[in-house]
Amino acid sequence: MAITRVGVVGCGLMGSGIVQVTAQAGFETVVIEANDELLKRGVGRIRQTLEGLTEKGKLDAKAKDAALARLSGAVGLEHLKACDLVVEAMTENQALKNETFAKLDTICPPHAILATNTSSCNVTAIAAATKRPAQVLGLHFFNPVPLMKLVEVARTILTDDAVVKTSTEWVRALGKVPVQTKDATAFIVNRLLVPYLLDAVRVYEGGLASLEDIDQAMKLGCGYPMGPFTLLDLVGLDTAMYVAEVMFEEFREPRYAPPALLKRMVLAGHLGRKTGRGFYTYGS
Numbered sequence: 680m681a682i683t684r685v686g687v688v689g690c691g692l693m694g695s696g697i698v699q700v701t702a703q704a705g706f707e708t709v710v711i712e713a714n715d716e717l718l719k720r721g722v723g724r725i726r727q728t729l730e731g732l733t734e735k736g737k738l739d740a741k742a743k744d745a746a747l748a749r750l751s752g753a754v755g756l757e758h759l760k761a762c763d764l765v766v767e768a769m770t771e772n773q774a775l776k777n778e779t780f781a782k783l784d785t786i787c788p789p790h791a792i793l794a795t796n797t798s799s800c801n802v803t804a805i806a807a808a809t810k811r812p813a814q815v816l817g818l819h820f821f822n823p824v825p826l827m828k829l830v831e832v833a834r835t836i837l838t839d840d841a842v843v844k845t846s847t848e849w850v851r852a853l854g855k856v857p858v859q860t861k862d863a864t865a866f867i868v869n870r871l872l873v874p875y876l877l878d879a880v881r882v883y884e885g886g887l888a889s890l891e892d893i894d895q896a897m898k899l900g901c902g903y904p905m906g907p908f909t910l911l912d913l914v915g916l917d918t919a920m921y922v923a924e925v926m927f928e929e930f931r932e933p934r935y936a937p938p939a940l941l942k943r944m945v946l947a948g949h950l951g952r953k954t955g956r957g958f959y960t961y962g963s
């Protein structure tokens with residue numbers, strides 16, 4: 680099946696990135712937001728990003744104009760009725776996603792593939808909320824979408840092979856690198872990354888070394904671009920704790936349980952860069 684028209688639900692951090700790369704890759708792209716104001720803000724951010732790239736000489740003006748011409752925004756899922764593929768990038772909430780996919784199922788053409796960008800919701804539950812579970816899968820992009828190459832293609836036990844194949848080819852057409860995984864909480868990257876970050880908090884809590892030395896050790900000793908505490912501050916301590924809790928709920932393994940210090944930092948509002956303070960302090 681050829682994908683020509685793509686819908687994206689949610690124009691926040693991830694949705695706006697997905698819309699940008701989709702429109703730049705030559706697909707007609709329709710983005711849906713919850714209301715006009717959010718839509719205006721989201722589409723405005725994409726326009727600003729593309730214009731910024733042109734100003735810096737990284738994208739020629741013609742390509743920018745063509746990408747913007749392929750992009751349209753609307754409020755209301757009914758505007759996705761002509762899409763071959765829809766990528767949902769709404770707020771992380773299982774009930775909201777299930778409900779949205781049930782609606783998309785009644786709106787989108789019978790051949791359309793319905794994908795979710797969820798990091799921790801249950802993709803099988805989302806698929807089961809539709810009457811086309813064989814055409815539902817996870818397409819997990821990484822932040823910032825225009826820069827990060829990886830997309831985890833997460834099939835459920837209900838997903839059709841042809842749907843995985845078409846979705847994987849579409850990911851490649853965006854210039855991204857797909858990896859195949861199953862619908863199991865946290866997929867590949869978070870399944871391995873989250874316990875590492877939680878262990879870092881535990882060894883710091885236990886007094887093994889300072890924050891700075893743990894970060895330095897993992898950077899220089901393992902060749903990682905940043906240490907675990909710099910990364911936790913970037914991801915957001917609340918987000919990391921939420922994913923850990925969902926993983927703990929799913930697997931019931933103590934190594935996925937958020938450490939006491941992480942919980943307390945979240946309660947204290949020390950969420951990382953976004954609040955100016957996490958493991959490190961930012962700004963003035």
Ligand SMILES: NC(=O)c1ccc[n+]([C@@H]2O[C@H](COP(=O)([O-])OP(=O)(O)OC[C@H]3O[C@@H](n4cnc5c(N)ncnc54)[C@H](O)[C@@H]3O)[C@@H](O)[C@H]2O)c1
Pocket residue numbers: 688689690691692693694711712713717767768769770771772796797798799819820821822
């Ligand atoms: N932030 C990340 O690093 C990251 C990485 C990979 C995947 N994800 C996943 O991507 C999804 C979105 O995350 P985000 O960080 O972009 O969140 P975000 O809060 O920046 O964006 C979510 C957007 O969904 C919109 N929305 C909510 N209800 C809606 C509705 N009924 N109709 C249309 N739009 C609606 C919100 O207005 C908001 O703009 C989540 O499922 C998250 O797990 C996030």
